[in-house]
Amino acid sequence: MAKINPLSGFPELLPGGRVVERAVIDELASVFELHGFTNIETRAVEPLERLAKGGEIDKEIYLLKRLSADASDDASRSHLPLGMHYDLTVPLARYVVENAGHLTFPFRRYQIQPAWRGERPQEGRFRQFTQADVDIIGAGELPFHHDVEVMTVMAEALDRLPLPALTLRFNNRKLIQGYLEGIGVNDVTPVLRVLDKLDKLDRATVVRMLVEQERLDERTADRCLALATISSADDSFVTQVEALGVRSELLATGLEELHAVVDASRSVTTQNVRVVADLRIARGLDYYTGTVVEISMKGYEHLSAVGGGGRYDALATDGRTTYPGVGISFGVSRSVVPLVNRGVLRGSRPVPSAVLVAVVSEEERAVSVRLAQQLRNRGIATEVAPSAAPFGKQIRFADRREIPFVVFPGMDGSAPQVKDIRSGVQTDLDPVAWLPPEGDRRPRVVARF
Amino acid sequence: MAKINPLSGFPELLPGGRVVERAVIDELASVFELHGFTNIETRAVEPLERLAKGGEIDKEIYLLKRLSADASDDASRSHLPLGMHYDLTVPLARYVVENAGHLTFPFRRYQIQPAWRGERPQEGRFRQFTQADVDIIGAGELPFHHDVEVMTVMAEALDRLPLPALTLRFNNRKLIQGYLEGIGVNDVTPVLRVLDKLDKLDRATVVRMLVEQERLDERTADRCLALATISSADDSFVTQVEALGVRSELLATGLEELHAVVDASRSVTTQNVRVVADLRIARGLDYYTGTVVEISMKGYEHLSAVGGGGRYDALATDGRTTYPGVGISFGVSRSVVPLVNRGVLRGSRPVPSAVLVAVVSEEERAVSVRLAQQLRNRGIATEVAPSAAPFGKQIRFADRREIPFVVFPGMDGSAPQVKDIRSGVQTDLDPVAWLPPEGDRRPRVVARF
Numbered sequence: 001m002a003k004i005n006p007l008s009g010f011p012e013l014l015p016g017g018r019v020v021e022r023a024v025i026d027e028l029a030s031v032f033e034l035h036g037f038t039n040i041e042t043r044a045v046e047p048l049e050r051l052a053k054g055g056e057i058d059k060e061i062y063l064l065k066r067l068s069a070d071a072s073d074d075a076s077r078s079h080l081p082l083g084m085h086y087d088l089t090v091p092l093a094r095y096v097v098e099n100a101g102h103l104t105f106p107f108r109r110y111q112i113q114p115a116w117r118g119e120r121p122q123e124g125r126f127r128q129f130t131q132a133d134v135d136i137i138g139a140g141e142l143p144f145h146h147d148v149e150v151m152t153v154m155a156e157a158l159d160r161l162p163l164p165a166l167t168l169r170f171n172n173r174k175l176i177q178g179y180l181e182g183i184g185v186n187d188v189t190p191v192l193r194v195l196d197k198l199d200k201l202d203r204a205t206v207v208r209m210l211v212e213q214e215r216l217d218e219r220t221a222d223r224c225l226a227l228a229t230i231s232s233a234d235d236s237f238v239t240q241v242e243a244l245g246v247r248s249e250l251l252a253t254g255l256e257e258l259h260a261v262v263d264a265s266r267s268v269t270t271q272n273v274r275v276v277a278d279l280r281i282a283r284g285l286d287y288y289t290g291t292v293v294e295i296s297m298k299g300y301e302h303l304s305a306v307g308g309g310g311r312y313d314a315l316a317t318d319g320r321t322t323y324p325g326v327g328i329s330f331g332v333s334r335s336v337v338p339l340v341n342r343g344v345l346r347g348s349r350p351v352p353s354a355v356l357v358a359v360v361s362e363e364e365r366a367v368s369v370r371l372a373q374q375l376r377n378r379g380i381a382t383e384v385a386p387s388a389a390p391f392g393k394q395i396r397f398a399d400r401r402e403i404p405f406v407v408f409p410g411m412d413g414s415a416p417q418v419k420d421i422r423s424g425v426q427t428d429l430d431p432v433a434w435l436p437p438e439g440d441r442r443p444r445v446v447a448r449f
Numbered sequence: 450m451a452k453i454n455p456l457s458g459f460p461e462l463l464p465g466g467r468v469v470e471r472a473v474i475d476e477l478a479s480v481f482e483l484h485g486f487t488n489i490e491t492r493a494v495e496p497l498e499r500l501a502k503g504g505e506i507d508k509e510i511y512l513l514k515r516l517s518a519d520a521s522d523d524a525s526r527s528h529l530p531l532g533m534h535y536d537l538t539v540p541l542a543r544y545v546v547e548n549a550g551h552l553t554f555p556f557r558r559y560q561i562q563p564a565w566r567g568e569r570p571q572e573g574r575f576r577q578f579t580q581a582d583v584d585i586i587g588a589g590e591l592p593f594h595h596d597v598e599v600m601t602v603m604a605e606a607l608d609r610l611p612l613p614a615l616t617l618r619f620n621n622r623k624l625i626q627g628y629l630e631g632i633g634v635n636d637v638t639p640v641l642r643v644l645d646k647l648d649k650l651d652r653a654t655v656v657r658m659l660v661e662q663e664r665l666d667e668r669t670a671d672r673c674l675a676l677a678t679i680s681s682a683d684d685s686f687v688t689q690v691e692a693l694g695v696r697s698e699l700l701a702t703g704l705e706e707l708h709a710v711v712d713a714s715r716s717v718t719t720q721n722v723r724v725v726a727d728l729r730i731a732r733g734l735d736y737y738t739g740t741v742v743e744i745s746m747k748g749y750e751h752l753s754a755v756g757g758g759g760r761y762d763a764l765a766t767d768g769r770t771t772y773p774g775v776g777i778s779f780g781v782s783r784s785v786v787p788l789v790n791r792g793v794l795r796g797s798r799p800v801p802s803a804v805l806v807a808v809v810s811e812e813e814r815a816v817s818v819r820l821a822q823q824l825r826n827r828g829i830a831t832e833v834a835p836s837a838a839p840f841g842k843q844i845r846f847a848d849r850r851e852i853p854f855v856v857f858p859g860m861d862g863s864a865p866q867v868k869d870i871r872s873g874v875q876t877d878l879d880p881v882a883w884l885p886p887e888g889d890r891r892p893r894v895v896a897r898f
Contacts, residue, residue, distance in 0.1 A: 003767065004543060004546050004547040004767075005547075006547065007492065007494070007496075007531075010492040010494060011492075012489075012490070012491055012492055012544065013489070013490070014548060014551050014552075015487040015488075015489060015552075015558070018487070018488055018489055018490065021490075022488065033801040033830050034801075034825045034828070034829075034830050034831070035825065035830070035831070035832060036800055036801055036802035036830055036831060036832030037800075037801070038464040038467070038799060038800045038801060039464075039467055039471065039801075040461075040462070040464060040467055041461070041462070041467065041470075042461055043456065043459040043460075043461055043577050044493070044563065044565075044577060045456070045459060045577070047456075048516070052516070058516060059515070059516065060515075060516075061515070061516040062513045062514065062515060062516070063513070063514045063515070063516050064511045064512070064513065064533070064565075065511065065512045065514055066508070066509075066510070066511060066512070066567040067497070067501070067507060067508065067509075067510040067511070067512050067532065067567075082456075083516065084513070094453060095461065097453050098453040098454075098455065099463060102463050103463075103464075104799075104846075104849050104850050106835050108800070108832070109464070114493065116493075116513075118515040118516075128492050128493060128494070143835065143836065145811075145814060146835070149833075318452065318453075350487060350553075351485055351486075351487045351557070352482040352483075352485055352486070352487060352488075353485035362594075365594060376483040376484065379483070380483075381482050381483050381484070381485055382483070382484070382485060383484060383485030383557070384598075386555050386592070386595070387592065397553075400553050401553050
C-alpha cells in the first residue's frame, strides 16, 4: 500500500474529531428520547423508482450494482434497481407505509444515519453525510400542536450542542400563500422561488425579477417584498404582518401557527439558539404545507442551511390512508466536519481512557491488569501501558494521548499511586474509592470560537 | 404508494426490535470504552481496487455508480471505481495507513457499522448487516499480550449481552502449523481447509479426504485428526496436546499463547459466555498468523459463526512500516435479527417514554406540556397525549405503546396524580420528586429462551 489520499466528498474524522461528532449525536439522541421519540434505522438502499422524482436530485443518486451479477441468482434478478438514499425522509415515508399495521400513530421517531448524494463536494457538502431527523407522522390526521412539539424538541436539543450559535428561522406556507392570494398573486410557487433569492440578490433586483419574469405589477411586487422582508427575533412580526392590511383566513391561520411555533421554540432556548420569524423563508420543496424552518450557524452562513424542515400534509399514502407529517433535520456532518477540520472544535483527548496504568515489568503485567479492572468496575475508562518501558516513557505515552492520569502499581506492599500528569501532583491511590474529577471522566468537546 | 414488501437481505427492525439492537450495541460500546478503545467511523465506500482480492468475495461486492454521471464533473471523473465495504477490516487497514502520522500506536479502536455483501440472503446472512469490531494495531510490532487483551475485552462485553449463551472457540495458527510440520505435513493450508470440514463431515470421511486429496499417509492423517478433535472447556487441552508427543518450538509457542488467551478470557466471563479451546478451528482466511477465534450462539449453530477474528501479522503496510493487528468481530445483525424475528427477544416497550401525561382539554394542553418538562428535567422520558380524548382512551393509548405510567394534571388546584397502568394503582404525584422504579426508566430487553 502506497500513500493513501482521502476521497473527496467522503469525510472521515480522526479519533479526536469523532469525539465531537459523537457528543453532538449523543446530545441530540438524549433530548429526542426524553421527549419520547423512538429511534429507528432504515436500510441504506431504496428501490430506484422510490428515489427518482424526475427533479435535479435524480442526477445525484448513487446506484448500487453487483460487481459480478450472477444471472442464476434469483434474489438478484428479482430485485428492482437499488439506489442509496439521499435523505432520511424518503426512507421514513416508505417505512411508515410498509409497517403501518405494526406502528402506533402519531408515530414519533428520530433517525441519525448517513445519506449519500453524488454532488460536487465543497465545504459542508459531502457525498456521504450524517444527518439527524426528528419527525411526527399521523395516520389520516395530525393536529397542529405537533408542529409546535417537534420544533421545540429540536430547538431544545440544538440549544445544548457545543457548536457556534445556531439560528432557527421559521415561516409558514399558509401565511405566505394566504397573503399572496390576498394581494392577487395566484401562481404562488414561482413567486416563492424568486423571493427565496432575497438572501443573495438586492431588493430592487428581486422586484425587477417579479415584474419581468412573473408579470406582477410593480405595486404587487412591492407588496410581496413588504412581507418577505419582515424578520424579527421577537413577536413584533405579528403586528408588522397585520399592518400590511391583507385579510385572508389562510393568512390568519398561518400567522397564528407561526406565532405559536416561534413562541414555544423561544421558550426552551436559553443558550445557543436564536429563534427568528423570517418571512422570506419558503423552502424550495413543494411538499411543505404549513410550518417551514431553516437552521443556520454563526460564521458559517456560506454553508447555507445546516438543517431545515417543516410540515407536509402528505408525506406518504398507501391509497387508502394519507400520512401527514412534521419534522426537522439537522446536518451533523455539514456542521461538525467544517468545525473539526478548521480546528474550531476538538475532543479533549482522542481516547476514552481517563487513566493509564503503568507496567513495572512484563512479568508483573497481571498486577496492572487487575488494578485497571478495579477502576473499570467503577466506570473509569482505563488502559494498561503497552510496554514496561521506564516510567518516564510510559508517562510520555499517556501525555501523547492526552490521558490525564497515570496510576503506578504499588511495589513490595506499598500502596499504588496516581499522578495527574498535567499538574505533576502524585498521591496514594485507593483503587476501590478514587475517582477522577467529573470533568476528566469522559473526553469533552473543547471549543475555540 | 401501494403495499410495500420488505427487500430480501436488507432487514429492518420495528421500534421494539431496534430496542434490542441498541441494547446490544450500547453494551458493547460501553465495555470497549471502559478498556480505552476509541470509536471511529469509516466511510461506506472504498476504491474497488482495495476491495477486490481476486477471491470468492469479489462476486459479492456492490459497486456504487452515479445514476447520471456527468462527464463535465471533474470530481466524478477523478474517482476510481468505488465499492461498498464488505467488512470493517479493509477500511481499518486503509484508515491506519492513511492517517498513521496522526494516530498513536498501538492504535486501539472499535467500530460498529453496517457492511454490504451481495450474497444470497438467508437467516442471519444479509446484504446489509451491522457488525462490531474491536482491534489493536501496532506500527512495526505488536506484543502478544494484546492478543490476550482484545480477546478478554470482547469476552467481557459478550458476557453482558442479553443473548442466548455464546461460545468462544479459540485456537492458534502457530500451534497447528508447528504440529503439522512436526508430523511431516509441509503444505499446511490445504490440510487446514480439509480439517475445517470436521463440523460437517464425520471423522472417517475427513481422514479419507486427507489421504486421497492431500496425499497424506493414513498414520499422518490420523495424527492430524488427533489434534483437530481436541476440544476442552478447561485447561486439559494442554496435556492432551503434549501427550501427542510432537516436539516443535512453534507448537510450544502456539500452545502457550492459546493457553494464555483461553485462561484470561475465561477469567472475565461469569454469565453467558463459554470459553473453549477447540483445535479444529482454523478460520479460512490466509492472513491469520497466531490466535484465531470463532463465536457461536446456542440454538443458532446453523447460522454458523456469529463472529470471529484473530491475529494477523500484516494487516497493512505502507512500504516502509508493516502494521500487525489482532481483533475480533461480532455480528450484531447476524445474531440480533433472527432472535427478534423469531420473537425470542423484544423491547419491553417500543418507545423511550416511561410516562404519558394526559391532556384535560386542548385549551389546557400547556399545563400538561409544562408538567412533562418538569419530569424530563429529571431525566424521565415523557410524552404528552396527542389528543384530549376521554381519560380511558388516553390510558389505552399508553397501554398500546406499553408506556407504564400515566400522569394526570391536577385540576382546580388539586395535586397531579400518577397511575401505574399495569397495577391500576393511582397516587398523588410530586412532579419535582417522583421517579419511576429503576427498571421502568428505559425500555429493557425481554427474553424468551
